[in-house]
Amino acid sequence: MINKQSGVYHTTSVDVAKSNRTTLFLAGLKRTYGDFREKQRQGDAPRLVDITNTTGFHHPTVHQDNGLAPLEAGKVQDVVDRDLSIYSQRRGLALTPTITSNPLLDLSHPAYGLPKQLVDNFASVGIKSIYPWQSECLLKSGALGGENNLVYTAPTGGGKSLIADVLMLKKVIDTPGEKAMLVLPYVALVQEKMRWLRKVVEGITKTPASPFLGERRPSAWRKRGDEDSVRVAGFFGGSKTKATWDDMDIAVCTIEKANSLVNAAIGDLSIGRLGVVVIDELHMIDDESRGYILELMSTKLLSLEQKVQIIGMSATLNNAELLAKWLDNAKFYISRYRPVPVEEHLVFDNAAYPASSSTIFYKTATQLNTQSENASQLKPEPARLITQSLSKELNNPIINAVVALSNETARAGYGALVFCSSRVGCEKDAMLISQVLPSAGEVDFSTAEKRRDLLSDLSTTTGLDPILEKTIPVGVAFHHAGLTTEERDAIATAYDQGVIKVIVATCSLAAGINLPARRVILHGARMGADLVGPSMLRQMRGRAGRKGKDEIGETYLCCQKSDLEAVAELMEADIPNVESCLLPGKRGIKRALLEVIATKLAMSNDSIDDYIRKTLLFHSIDRNELAEMVLSTVQELKETRLIEESNGSEYSATSLGQAIVASSLTPEDGLFVHRELRKAMQAFVMDGEMHVLYSFTPVQAAHGNINWQIFRKEVDRLDESNLRVLEFVGLKPLVLNKMAQGGSMKESTVQEVEIARIYRRFYAALQLRDLCNEMPVHAVARKYDIPRGMVQNLAQTCHGFAAGMIKFCERMNWGALVAVLDHFSDRLRAGAKSDLLALAKITYIKSRTARIFWENGFKSVAAVAAADVKDIMPVLLLAQPKKPRLSPQDEAEYLNKLRGKADIISKSANHLWEKEMQAQLDEEE
Ligand SMILES: Nc1ncnc2c1ncn2[C@@H]1O[C@H](COP(=O)(O)OP(=O)(O)OP(=O)(O)O)[C@@H](O)[C@H]1O
Ligand SMILES: [Mg+2]
Numbered sequence: 001m002i003n004k005q006s007g008v009y010h011t012t013s014v015d016v017a018k019s020n021r022t023t024l025f026l027a028g029l030k031r032t033y034g035d036f037r038e039k040q041r042q043g044d045a046p047r048l049v050d051i052t053n054t055t056g057f058h059h060p061t062v063h064q065d066n067g068l069a070p071l072e073a074g075k076v077q078d079v080v081d082r083d084l085s086i087y088s089q090r091r092g093l094a095l096t097p098t099i100t101s102n103p104l105l106d107l108s109h110p111a112y113g114l115p116k117q118l119v120d121n122f123a124s125v126g127i128k129s130i131y132p133w134q135s136e137c138l139l140k141s142g143a144l145g146g147e148n149n150l151v152y153t154a155p156t157g158g159g160k161s162l163i164a165d166v167l168m169l170k171k172v173i174d175t176p177g178e179k180a181m182l183v184l185p186y187v188a189l190v191q192e193k194m195r196w197l198r199k200v201v202e203g204i205t206k207t208p209a210s211p212f213l214g215e216r217r218p219s220a221w222r223k224r225g226d227e228d229s230v231r232v233a234g235f236f237g238g239s240k241t242k243a244t245w246d247d248m249d250i251a252v253c254t255i256e257k258a259n260s261l262v263n264a265a266i267g268d269l270s271i272g273r274l275g276v277v278v279i280d281e282l283h284m285i286d287d288e289s290r291g292y293i294l295e296l297m298s299t300k301l302l303s304l305e306q307k308v309q310i311i312g313m314s315a316t317l318n319n320a321e322l323l324a325k326w327l328d329n330a331k332f333y334i335s336r337y338r339p340v341p342v343e344e345h346l347v348f349d350n351a352a353y354p355a356s357s358s359t360i361f362y363k364t365a366t367q368l369n370t371q372s373e374n375a376s377q378l379k380p381e382p383a384r385l386i387t388q389s390l391s392k393e394l395n396n397p398i399i400n401a402v403v404a405l406s407n408e409t410a411r412a413g414y415g416a417l418v419f420c421s422s423r424v425g426c427e428k429d430a431m432l433i434s435q436v437l438p439s440a441g442e443v444d445f446s447t448a449e450k451r452r453d454l455l456s457d458l459s460t461t462t463g464l465d466p467i468l469e470k471t472i473p474v475g476v477a478f479h480h481a482g483l484t485t486e487e488r489d490a491i492a493t494a495y496d497q498g499v500i501k502v503i504v505a506t507c508s509l510a511a512g513i514n515l516p517a518r519r520v521i522l523h524g525a526r527m528g529a530d531l532v533g534p535s536m537l538r539q540m541r542g543r544a545g546r547k548g549k550d551e552i553g554e555t556y557l558c559c560q561k562s563d564l565e566a567v568a569e570l571m572e573a574d575i576p577n578v579e580s581c582l583l584p585g586k587r588g589i590k591r592a593l594l595e596v597i598a599t600k601l602a603m604s605n606d607s608i609d610d611y612i613r614k615t616l617l618f619h620s621i622d623r624n625e626l627a628e629m630v631l632s633t634v635q636e637l638k639e640t641r642l643i644e645e646s647n648g649s650e651y652s653a654t655s656l657g658q659a660i661v662a663s664s665l666t667p668e669d670g671l672f673v674h675r676e677l678r679k680a681m682q683a684f685v686m687d688g689e690m691h692v693l694y695s696f697t698p699v700q701a702a703h704g705n706i707n708w709q710i711f712r713k714e715v716d717r718l719d720e721s722n723l724r725v726l727e728f729v730g731l732k733p734l735v736l737n738k739m740a741q742g743g744s745m746k747e748s749t750v751q752e753v754e755i756a757r758i759y760r761r762f763y764a765a766l767q768l769r770d771l772c773n774e775m776p777v778h779a780v781a782r783k784y785d786i787p788r789g790m791v792q793n794l795a796q797t798c799h800g801f802a803a804g805m806i807k808f809c810e811r812m813n814w815g816a817l818v819a820v821l822d823h824f825s826d827r828l829r830a831g832a833k834s835d836l837l838a839l840a841k842i843t844y845i846k847s848r849t850a851r852i853f854w855e856n857g858f859k860s861v862a863a864v865a866a867a868d869v870k871d872i873m874p875v876l877l878l879a880q881p882k883k884p885r886l887s888p889q890d891e892a893e894y895l896n897k898l899r900g901k902a903d904i905i906s907k908s909a910n911h912l913w914e915k916e917m918q919a920q921l922d923e924e925e
Helices: 013-019 033-042 085-092 116-124 132-140 160-174 187-200 255-267 282-286 291-303 320-326 358-370 397-411 423-436 445-462 466-474 485-496 534-541 561-572 588-598 605-613 623-639 655-662 667-682 690-696 708-716 720-729 733-740 750-772 777-784 788-811 815-830 847-855 861-866 869-879 888-924
Strands: 023-026 029-032 076-078 150-153 179-184 232-235 250-254 274-279 309-314 331-334 342-348 351-354 384-386 416-419 476-479 502-505 519-523 553-558 643-646 650-653
Touching: 076 397, 116 160, 116 187, 132 160, 132 331, 150 160, 150 320, 160 179, 160 187, 160 250, 160 274, 160 309, 179 187, 179 255, 187 232, 187 250, 187 485, 232 255, 250 255, 255 274, 255 291, 274 291, 282 291, 282 309, 291 309, 291 588, 291 605, 320 331, 342 397, 342 561, 384 397, 397 416, 397 423, 397 502, 397 519, 397 553, 423 466, 423 476, 423 502, 445 466, 445 485, 466 476, 476 485, 485 502, 485 788, 519 534, 534 561, 588 605, 588 623, 588 643, 588 650, 588 655, 588 667, 605 623, 623 643, 650 655, 655 667, 655 788, 667 690, 667 720, 667 750, 667 788, 667 815, 690 720, 690 750, 690 788, 690 815, 708 733, 708 750, 720 750, 750 777, 750 788, 777 788, 788 815, 847 869, 861 888, 869 888
Parallel strands: 150 309, 150 331, 179 250, 179 274, 232 250, 274 309, 342 553, 416 502, 416 519, 476 502, 519 553
Antiparallel strands: 023 029, 076 384, 342 351, 351 384, 643 650
């Protein structure tokens, strides 16, 4: 639709909303609800979702009205001509110069030297030409030759990823044997990136290694079928970490996994194969809790003798130049290009004010605040007004606005991303928004079916969340760390495909993610109790209008009047410079020094000095202060007996220091674990499993809240042996009793903090016990009143932690404890009894499924490997949760999906079996 009057050459969500009260989709056709009803009467209408016939189906139930009382959302109306400055500017300009005017915008130009297949693949995912800044950055930085490091910034959605992707892929394809690592801060980003990269590398073959140069070729019969293709592996949370460089070309990892991968590669001397490391969202180097890991990892890479090309990027980096200097005088490039226009608003008291730039935003706020005192001031005109809904649930203007704006977007058929300050807030908003949208019964058949599929996917993994069960049928979901990673991935994917129209998320979805958000709505500008920082605000707003996903974007920052001034100030604030987390007052330096001394990268004052010179810290602090700080940290490490000095300032790590580094703990956590394990050495309870499970409970997991009544109930059920564990680790039933009756835990002295930590750890250990006894994640979450994402995190991190504990005891030379922990760690890995251990290594065959396979005669990997897929099917069917009664067509599709799964199971079993055989052969050789 071309709105000539206002000069807008596209349809805005507002225009569409005005013309359609309710929009239903059918095979890409938008029709009004009136049309739909009319067709119904004529008898050729698509079927409404009819799943009233659901006997024997106890989840996911899509009721016609999903059990929620419908609410009426406020209406959004334009009052004045909307501020069209950005849009009209865009109209006057050709958006992006074309290949005809600049041949360098074509990725197939010889200057880039990319294989045709790669260029074609980029085109097939929507990148048919590149932006001028992308071309300039690639060609002028010298990074394409693989030599220079590169740091660059561009606004959110500016297209930064493409540059790193091209550089990384070119290297992996052109240089035989060279590997790449891509570091991202959040699991959701890792998952998205893996999906994207796998599409981009499809059908590409790497340049083969010359027979004379390069790596030793493996003997022909061991050559893998996929060795010449580009393989992408993901590392996050509980994903497998055992893959070696041989299994992949590109490792996409979270920060923590990246650091362990680098440590492991330094340890086994395979680091030489790493050619390029990309750090996305480089501003994370400043992050309070995780930034120092990024700095340590990069510093290690900079200290290696061999050159690893480092590429860093971010949208919120004010001092790119400093970071470039640190990264070995990297080239740096700053772009301000925004490919998609984004219209920004400030909303409060049911009125939306234009705020196309932060200055206007600030002015708006000041004027509004001073309005009553100084009436002569120009009164800012709201661009849009939102009527107050009559429903009392939407009484609060901020909620009224959030719901009305989401409603408008979703009804127009676009995606809205709502950011909320807390998990509970996300769930509440999701419920309210779902109550104003067309009910499940009014949704067209194909969408309803896709939503039903999503519900069914969600319920097969961990059991369906009761709120999602209500909101998904109307196209609304929430997304936060309380959900498992699989759930979050399924929801983001459904939103990407338009099946879900509104996601309400915490900031975990803020940075980097590429979703089709026509509108970003901020429910306040807080995360938890605090206002977000300017960078985070920019990241959240930057989710709106992403090229390839949408043509324009809008953001609405809804705030309370009392927050107005602070929010305006926030909008005005410059993005702060990022700084090193090793600076005084932050905690990184101790760990950094311990790590280099333990890994023998530095052993004398001189070599410590050399190492420190490679850190970002070195570039951000006065030299004298730095020297003093290093000295006092070394002193502290000596005092806590993590390092020792011999022959006049030659440093080495003590067993404890070694143990802490080997088990990837911070020095503080390491000392805590040491105290705990020392207690365990004196009396280890072996006639039950609680003590070993307690020892395997990650100390980091001991941060959640305890439901004391549940805790007491569980402790009451412990048998005599497990009660002894309780006593040995230092917990008192009396205290538990007091807490369950409403007492509060004191945490003011160091000792009190430690005791509280032990209670929390034991509470987590109880959860771990249930997980090991095959209780599914969602059931454990419900039982202990803990978000399932946290339980999943516990289940996923305990393996790594257990391995760390074993290493810890090895380094401490506590052989007996090593043997005990080692013995029990297998049990942990299976999440099932030990006879199911082997089976659980097969893809898809985990805990409950493993048991069903075992009970049905498949007692070993060999048995599954030898079986025909058609014999695996009935067992797999048995292991599925109950399904709704399906139409014959759905039934066929369902079976087809399962057959696919059975096929993968069979392949995985065969693969494992071959490996086992190979290992035996190797032993015999
Ligand atoms: N040359 C191009 N042509 C068309 N689409 C592009 C081009 N470059 C990037 N895009 C698309 O633009 C969108 C945003 O790009 P990208 O994710 O790289 O942004 P970003 O700069 O990393 O932003 P953020 O800071 O938010 O992470 C993606 O969907 C990407 O595929
Ligand atoms: Mg990005």
